[in-house]
Amino acid sequence: MTEKQLQILNRNVMIELIGNEPDMIRQFEIDFLKQAKVSLRNIVTMYNDSRILEIKEEAHFLKTSAKAVGAEQTSYLLQALEQSGLDQDKAKCKDLILRVKEALQRVHGVIVNDKTISPSMP
């Protein structure tokens, strides 16, 4: 499975987990974006400070909610970032951080384009 074969935001994941409750699903998606914004900022700081092993832990943390909300591409990249952090491969980490950022922007795009949602920010 490659990143492109995965969905940006697979809403069936949350439907099967918490039930078909659109309002609640929206709230969790917005909460995920807020959490991801803070988490990605932490990851960038860790990278700049060369705390590569800590990136593994933060990526693992964010991966949990990415999987839970169905952000498949994001969780796939976070899994790869977790591994690169563990391998202390700084160059690969940089590439993956940028790709995670793009994947999150795509998730944001999906949520914003859903007219019923008004995502806020932290």
Place this chain on the structure above:
Amino acid sequence: MTKQSHLACRNPKVIMIYENEEDVLGAASIIADQVEEYRTILVNVEIGDKVKNLKPSVILFALTTVQKSIELYTKLISDKFLDYPHYSILLCKNRESATAFRCCIKDIFDNYFVYQPLYEKFRLKMIVHSGLLISQATSHYAGLHEEQLENIGQELVSLIDKSSECKQSLLGSIAICKKSLKEPQNLVVDKELDTNLSSKKLMENINKTHVEPLLAELEDNIKSSLDSMIQQLLSKQVGIEVLEAKLADLSRVLPPDRQTVSEALSESSMLTSKIEHVEIQKPKKILVVEDNQIYRDMLVRVLAKENFLVDEAEDGLNALQKIRSNQYALVLMDLFMPNLDGINTTIQIKSVSGGKELPIIALTGNKNKELIKTWAEQGLKGYILKPSTRNEILEAVNKVIN
């Protein structure tokens, strides 16, 4: 392990209402660092309902102009979306600080803070902190001199005065409510003082009017419960006597064969089980230990819907504290957590629970098989692959609980 984000809070004590995302980035992150139960909300047509539902203690108004903030706050009060004691903070640009100051002097907002440019982040923290501590405190600033204020347009002055009246009306209503809540208690005390009853007489009165009827009711309840238990025991006794008679009859003719004995035993056990089922089943209590608040909230939601009593902890240390003071039927626990991970928490639980086995189900990704093996050696009853579906989660939980 990194700290979890506290920004995804669904029941915040502090909210910031904003209009332009870029304007509030700095202030929002300062408050998010300070307060766990915090949320930013974009102003839109649903803002009134949102505020009414969330009932935050502290509300920060960060619209693009002070005028807009005053208008919104006045509308929230007038339309009864804000009809309870709260602490309001006006965030403003430096050039509007005189207007913001005037608003606070006029008791519209409880405080204000210049957030553009953002210089004094600790002052913002202090204001929010004070807001959380103060329920309602109204004090008038005596040193208001119009000439000290910068020129403010007549229209805006009039809006401020109008809004001030509206806020005073709200505070007045709250004060009347508080007074009316206190009055019945005062009446009782006054009445007692007027009749000059001694403390002994008062105690006698209380005993007669409250304690004795309660004791009588309790006695009746105990009596009826005992009657019911005696009836159950008698019916069990009758059942056993019938069986004994049946067995005696059979033994006169033939020695009892295996089938007769087992039938008799099964009848007897049915009687016993009927009596056992009379007991009311209490809902089982489950502890969810997961550092990611979003996934933790989802699990809590899934389990609570199935009528489990659900408690939550954000790491192993927090979980141990809760286990010491609660009786849980099951613990769902993440592997990687800050402070104390899943494996070490499991080891600690054994000593905390004093030998009594507390079932634990692991929450894990499929990449951690070796660690799960190590964890299983410490005593796991099952595992749930994150995120899993509702059915998979409930299947794993019910398998252990039942």
